[in-house]
Amino acid sequence: MLNLSLKQLAAALGDRKFSSVELTQYFLKRTAALNPTLNAFITLNPEVSLEQARQADARLEMGQGQVLTGIPVAHKDIFCTKGWLTTCGSKMLYNFVSPYDAHVIEQFNQSGSVIIGKTNMDEFAMGSSNETSYFGPVKNPWDIGAVPGGSSGGSAATIAARMAPAATGTDTGGSIRQPAALCGITGLKPTYGICSRFGMIAFASSLDQAGPMARSAEDCAVLLNAMAGFDQRDATSIDRGKEDYTRDLDQPLVGLRIGLPREYFATGLSAEVGRAVETALVEYRKLGALTIDISLPKTELSVPVYYVLAPAEASSNLARFDGVRYGYRAPEYDDLTDMYEKTRAEGFGAEVKRRIMIGTYVLSHGYYDAYYLQAQKIRRIIADNFTEAFKLCDVIMGPTSPSVAFDFGAKSGDPVEMYLNDIYTIAVNLAGLPGMSIPCGFSGSGRPVGLQIVGNYFAEAKMLNVAHQYQLATDWHQRIPDLAKDLS
Amino acid sequence: MKLTGEDIQRIARLARVAVSVQETETIRRELSNIFQLIETMQAVDTTNITPMSHSQGMVQRLRDDCVTEFDQRDLFQSVAPQVKAGLYLVPKVIE
Numbered sequence: 001m002l003n004l005s006l007k008q009l010a011a012a013l014g015d016r017k018f019s020s021v022e023l024t025q026y027f028l029k030r031t032a033a034l035n036p037t038l039n040a041f042i043t044l045n046p047e048v049s050l051e052q053a054r055q056a057d058a059r060l061e062m063g064q065g066q067v068l069t070g071i072p073v074a075h076k077d078i079f080c081t082k083g084w085l086t087t088c089g090s091k092m093l094y095n096f097v098s099p100y101d102a103h104v105i106e107q108f109n110q111s112g113s114v115i116i117g118k119t120n121m122d123e124f125a126m127g128s129s130n131e132t133s134y135f136g137p138v139k140n141p142w143d144i145g146a147v148p149g150g151s152s153g154g155s156a157a158t159i160a161a162r163m164a165p166a167a168t169g170t171d172t173g174g175s176i177r178q179p180a181a182l183c184g185i186t187g188l189k190p191t192y193g194i195c196s197r198f199g200m201i202a203f204a205s206s207l208d209q210a211g212p213m214a215r216s217a218e219d220c221a222v223l224l225n226a227m228a229g230f231d232q233r234d235a236t237s238i239d240r241g242k243e244d245y246t247r248d249l250d251q252p253l254v255g256l257r258i259g260l261p262r263e264y265f266a267t268g269l270s271a272e273v274g275r276a277v278e279t280a281l282v283e284y285r286k287l288g289a290l291t292i293d294i295s296l297p298k299t300e301l302s303v304p305v306y307y308v309l310a311p312a313e314a315s316s317n318l319a320r321f322d323g324v325r326y327g328y329r330a331p332e333y334d335d336l337t338d339m340y341e342k343t344r345a346e347g348f349g350a351e352v353k354r355r356i357m358i359g360t361y362v363l364s365h366g367y368y369d370a371y372y373l374q375a376q377k378i379r380r381i382i383a384d385n386f387t388e389a390f391k392l393c394d395v396i397m398g399p400t401s402p403s404v405a406f407d408f409g410a411k412s413g414d415p416v417e418m419y420l421n422d423i424y425t426i427a428v429n430l431a432g433l434p435g436m437s438i439p440c441g442f443s444g445s446g447r448p449v450g451l452q453i454v455g456n457y458f459a460e461a462k463m464l465n466v467a468h469q470y471q472l473a474t475d476w477h478q479r480i481p482d483l484a485k486d487l488s
Numbered sequence: 489m490k491l492t493g494e495d496i497q498r499i500a501r502l503a504r505v506a507v508s509v510q511e512t513e514t515i516r517r518e519l520s521n522i523f524q525l526i527e528t529m530q531a532v533d534t535t536n537i538t539p540m541s542h543s544q545g546m547v548q549r550l551r552d553d554c555v556t557e558f559d560q561r562d563l564f565q566s567v568a569p570q571v572k573a574g575l576y577l578v579p580k581v582i583e
Contacts, residue, residue, distance in 0.1 A: 071508050099563045119559070192543045206542050236546060306527045315503060324576050329569035337504070337578045345506035357496075357515070357520060358502040374529050376539030381532070383540060414520050432543020 001026050002162055003478060005479045006071060006219045009165060013060055020060065020070030024053040024114050025078055027072045030471075031117065031163045033487050038139045040148075040157040042077045042115055043118040044083045052114040056365050059112050068226055074164040076155050077118040078125055080199040081105050081211075088201045089133040091123040092347035093327045102199025103231045103486075104168060104210050111226045116164045119154030121350045125175055125203045126317065126419045127151050131412045132351045135207035135295050139181060141481040149179030155213045156183035159485040166223055167213040172203050173306055174400075174425025176211050177437040181324030181400035181450020183441040187213040188220045192432035195239035196231030204313035205236075207429040216477045217438060217467035221245040224460060248465040254288030254481060256466065259393030263299040270403040276449035277399050278443030280470065284397075287469055294389045296394070298382045302427035303419055305382065308375035309430070315359025321347065333423070354415060354481075368418065383431040390456045395466055399424055400437040400450035424452060434460050438467045439476040448476075491520050 001023060004012070012018055028046050037039050049072065055145030056070035063379070080086050082105075101109065122132040125401040130153030132140040138153040141161040148157045152169030156179035159167050159199045169176040171189035188211045194209040197485035202208060212223030225246065230239040258281070265274065281291055323329035323343030330342035348356070362371035389396060402423060411418045428435040433454055440451035451470075455463040471477050496516045496553040507515060538576055570577040 007551035068521070069517075096567055099560070099567060132515075193546075209559060232549065232551065233547060236542065236544070240542065298532075301532065304529045308526055319504075323569060324578055325564075326567045327569075333579065336581050338506075339579055340504040341500075341506040344504055348505070353503075354515070354522075355517060356503050356505060357499045357519060361495075361499050361519075362526075364499070364502060370530070371526065373539055374534060376541055377534035378529055378532055380537050381534070381546040383543065384572075415518055416525050418527070419522075430543075463547060 003480065004165070005216060006067065006165060006214070006222045009065045014065055016060070019057070020053040020056040021050060022070050024069065024307065027164050030487055031318055033164055033388055034161050034484060036142060038141060038157050038481070039136050040120055040138050040154040040161070040163060041074070041117040042087055042089070042120050042135050042154070047119065048083070049114055049116050054337055056112045056114060063174065067222055070114065071166060072114045072116035072164050073108055073157055073462055074116050074119050074158045074167040076152050076169050077121055078169070078170050078201045079105050079168060080201065081115065081118065084118055086118065087135070088125070089123040089135060090348065090352070091328055092132045092321050094134065096327050098198060103196035103203060103225050103233065104200065107226050107229060115227070119152070119158055119167060121154055122151035123352050124201070125170060126149040126173070126313070126314070126351050126355055126416055127409050128178055129406070129412065130154070131408065132349055134141060134349060135176065137408060140405050140447070141484055142184060142446070143405065145407055145485070146447060147182065147408055148406065149182035149401070151175040151314070152187070152213060153179045156185055156187065159183070159185040159213055159215060160481060162480060164459055166219060168210060168227065169213045170200060170208055170210050171429065172207045172310060173358065173429050174422045176213060177421065177425050177435055177450065177452060178398050179197065180209050180213055180437040182405040182448065184448030184476065184479060185213060186216050186220050186436065186438050187211065188224065188436040188460065189331070189428070189434060190224065190228065190460055191434045193236050194228045196214055196229065196237045198231050198236040200235040202317040205317060206270065207310060207315060207321070216471050218249055218462045220436070221464045222250060239332045243461065245461050245464055246375045246462045249468045252288065253284065253466060253469050256289040256395070257393040258289050258291045259294035259389050259396045260291055261294050261296040261396060261398055263296050264398030266424065268402050269399060272443040273399045273401070273403060276425065279449055280402070280440040281397065281424060283470060283473055287473060292393050294392055296389060297383045298378065298385055298429065298462055299423065299427055301378055302382055305375045305378045305430060306426045307358065308371050311355040311359035313359070315356045315363065318352070318356055323347070351415070377482050379430045382427050384434060386431045390406040392444055395459070395463060396454040397456070398452050400452040404443040404445070404447035404449055428454055428487055432464060433457060436463055436467060439479070441476060489521065491516050
């Protein structure tokens with residue numbers, strides 16, 4: 001069960017080689033053994049998980065199973081999940097048991113999958129190292145002295161340590177791809193609008209997008225089939241009919257044009273990451289792909305543009321946390337304003353407050369044009385750069401992150417240094433494009449390296465094909481960290 | 489850009505986040521560094537560029553004017569810090 005693909009697990013469940021209860025127990029046992037060290041889950045609810053597994057078994061018994069029926073899935077704690085504590089990694093929601101399901105959760109429930117737990121994350125998805133979680137940082141299964149990346153670090157560590165075969169994440173500026181890279185797993189951020197944001201606690205609404213995290217591209221394709229879909233409750237959900245994201249997995253890559261943005265291989269990229277990415281490109285050439293030099297000239301500006309737009313949207317979205325309707329309320333206050341101010345001062349962590357304040361400032365009277373409007377204009381230029389690039393190539397490749405996983409505390413004292421870590425991922429969100437990260441090697445210290453693949457709008461099936469063909473030729477995605485290998 | 493302690497207190501008030509006197513200087517320094525990064529945007533000539541608020545250039549969908557939500561007050565208020573008789577309780581606003 002440890003290293004089987006989702007399709008293999010589905011086949012075994014369908015043939016009744018093992019039951020969903022047995023499969024769920026297997027992963028719950030791994031979770032019980034590993035989570036005290038890794039802190040990848042905020043909430044585990046074994047009884048509820050096993051009850052879902054029993055229902056899945058009944059469905060399988062009747063021959064009504066789908067591909068995900070009976071398969072345990074870990075959900076990022078940003079997805080509202082009915083009856084489950086849903087904290088978003090924040091003290092502000094430390095006691096919030098969601099009264100409803102996010103659309104993504106509904107879709108998974110319909111598929112008959114089993115919720116194995118809610119994964120840890122940076123508070124309100126604001127962070128690149130998981131150090132901002134109110135529930136303590138997640139440890140990287142490859143090296144517990146290293147960060148797992150963020151914000152979907154709990155989901156990434158869960159997959160890397162094989163505590164579940166599948167997980168969900170969200171990506172506003174790299175929050176699926178960067179932890180996927182740092183933990184050596186596969187993660188996909190779809191085109192903006194593919195997965196509904198309904199019930200996904202909002203950070204920056206024009207950038208937030210849910211996506212799958214798993215061992216392989218094939219597994220991600222299976223998961224995306226379940227997650228994607230139009231939902232009228234999300235005003236930006238795209239109505240374009242159901243797609244089978246597994247349809248192109250087996251296409252050969254002969255003649256594939258891979259664009260290599262020279263800005264992604266410039267100063268700031270660590271030599272070890274650069275080497276692993278170059279080696280992956282050699283493999284792609286062997287598979288028949290061609291590499292083309294391209295330019296995304298405004299890459300560097302994506303960080304400042306993002307740190308205007310995302311905090312601006314966050315300051316507005318997080319205004320709802322006022323201690324009145326749900327979550328934390330300060331124990332002592334004088335009047336209504338004092339209650340708001342103390343609730344928010346005590347309920348939010350330092351990074352969240354920092355971003356709320358940046359957002360409040362850039363939207364305040366007299367500064368809107370200089371910051372918000374200017375950022376939106378450069379956002380247009382960045383998106384146009386990609387459109388031009390995709391006239392020359394089919395996919396864009398480069399590193400996901402400039403370095404491998406860094407040590408705890410290495411960047412947490414300097415917000416700007418932490419922000420610059422997202423240099424290769426942010427522009428993709430600004431443009432609304434799909435992007436993914438697949439494992440492509442290790443550093444000398446044994447920490448994983450991620451290869452980023454960016455596609456044109458709605459090119460998920462093509463990207464998954466490109467990733468899958470590489471994974472047929474390599475075994476990076478099958479490697480398991482030592483600590484997760486032999487559990488007896 | 490140089491932010492002052494008064495700027496920080498003003499922003500904090502607008503954001504409804506209490507910032508103590510002791511915290512002000514740290515936050516001022518951090519936000520000033522972040523704004524130094526943000527200021528690099530100002531060098532870009534954006535004349536005649538249309539701002540992009542959304543990647544798909546969508547328009548708002550309209551829906552039929554009919555009831556889609558039903559009353560779930562008790563369920564939703566079950567997670568509230570303080571309620572009484574179906575109302576959310578907050579400190580007195582009007583004397």
